[in-house]
Ligand SMILES: O=C(O)CCC(=O)C(=O)O
């Protein structure tokens with residue numbers, strides 16, 4: 617069984633955003649994340665090979681959906697978790713509400729055998745989610 621966690625994040629404006637910490641670059645430890653962000657923007661993502669950050673333009677009424685580390689593990693690296701970070705705005709409040717879909721902490725996580733094709737080997741061991 618799995619569970620869902622929801623965060624409600626409030627980023628106050630800062631006249632000099634470059635000196636704020638914001639949310640540092642990271643990948644979520646979820647299976648998938650559904651994110652609502654307001655129209656201030658400030659979410660950036662980076663491709664799986666690194667490189668430049670891309671701003672995720674907020675689209676009214678939309679959700680950003682991204683893959684987290686759990687799905688990466690379960691898919692044996694076929695689906696990569698996306699690195700992202702958030703920047704504050706110089707004059708506007710930013711509000712975001714991510715919903716994290718995760719497996720329960722007492723479940724065993726690891727690559728699904730169905731993901732191995734043509735003799736592929738598992739990239740990850742099976743571990744208890746709470747030990748990950
Ligand atoms: O504020 C956001 O846009 C997302 C926050 C986030 O990345 C997280 O809570 O993991």
Ligand SMILES: [Fe+2]
Pocket residue numbers: 642643644700
């Ligand atoms: Fe995140």
